[in-house]
Amino acid sequence: MVGIGPGPFAAMLLADLGADVVRIDRPGGNALQVAPPDRDVLGRNRPSVAIDLKHPRGVETVLRLAERADILIEGFRPGVMERLGLGPDVVLARNRALVYGRMTGWGQSGPLADRAGHDINYIAVAGGLDPIGRAGGPPQVPLNLLGDFAGGSMYLVTGVLAALTHARTTGEGQVVDAAITDGVAHLLAMTVAMQQSGAWNRARGTNLLDTGAPFYDVYETSDGLWMSVGGLEPQFWYAMQQVFASVGLAELPDRNDPKNWPELRETLRRWFKTRTQAEWTALFEGTDSCVAPVVPLEEAYDHPHNVARGTYVTEGGLTQPAPAPRFSATPTAIRRGPEAAGASTREALAAWGIDDVADLIADRAAFEHQED
Secondary structure: OOOOOHHHHHHHHHHHOOOOOOEEEOOOOOOOOOOOHHHOHHHOOOOEEEEOOOOHHHHHHHHHHHHHOOEEEEOOOOOHHHHHOOOHHHHHHHOOOOEEEEEEOOOOOOOOOOOOOOHHHHHHHHOOOOOOOOOOOOOOOOOOHHHHHHHHHHHHHHHHHHHHHHHHHHOOOEEEEEEHHHHHHHHOHHHHHHHHOOOOOOOOOOOOOOOOOOOEEEEEOOOOOEEEEEOOOHHHHHHHHHHHHHOOOOOOOOOOOHHHHHHHHHHHHHHHOOOOHHHHHHHHOOOOOOEEEOOOHHHHOOOHHHHHHOOEEEEOOEEEEOOOOOOOOOOOOOOOOOOOOOOOHHHHHHHOOOOOHHHHHHOOOEEOOOOO
8 A cells, every 4th residue: 555655665675575566556646755756766666556545446446456465565544544444354354364564653552653753753752863963962863764664664574574474374364563663662672782781871972883982983084075984893993093004194092991082083083184085995995994985875876886786776767776685596676667656557457366447447446647
């Protein structure tokens, strides 16, 4: 069931891995679009069917599709699917082995369940936003990667695939309640462990992994670009020092004493400002120093490592991330590009055994995309 953000990403991931996925769109598509339909990567690898869910025959068509499906994914607020006549009880009565995946920010229950929200709100309440940022500054928003896609989509996919394994073993489907708040909290497991054991301070920017440590941070170069430094372990820190020594920069203070961290940070700041990013990248190339350039997104497409692995690919004139992860026996592929709502209504419904597509379209229960 089409939506924005984490639901479509989860459907894209399943389709990238080889699942036969049908995207059920509203006639005319979503009012909110992150990109033109033919460039919205989240819509790739699956056909779009436009169905009027306020039309009884439209609802019945979705139920007929559900009878043939292993998994249904929806991302509406709690109660919306029930009001449409497509709630879990109705759908599972038609297909008892179906896995019914529900993607929401707050979950299906709790005092905030019916409230509107976005990624930034979910990670804020789950505890994932407050620790991110520099000392003395406000929390920093990590795009919508942490909530929508890590805490949301990835947990939904994990959940529905686990439930599918159970359904194929027992013949019994179930509902998977994937809340972004739950997923983000789960992602915080290591941070929670550190906090509970006294190894994580509440004040942001004062801990090992939040830029508190000068050896886990970013530093500006002479051309206004940045280098990332992640020399947590002594051997990696030593390798970084050797590179600095090779260009006449030495005498770093002892990093094991946190009292030296301000001086150490200032020294690294001055040193990195003496050369361009390209110069530093060349110097650190081939070393185990855990130092790497901060590559702008539009340049990441052409970074030699990404090119060698095919991390980004160009299909249909559109540069996009390649499917991930990779498999030795069942390689993934981009089989079709994103498309407008209803572009494949006839083709996809017929492929799923719906034999009265023309009548559905004539009755305005289903729609085809019309070019402008």
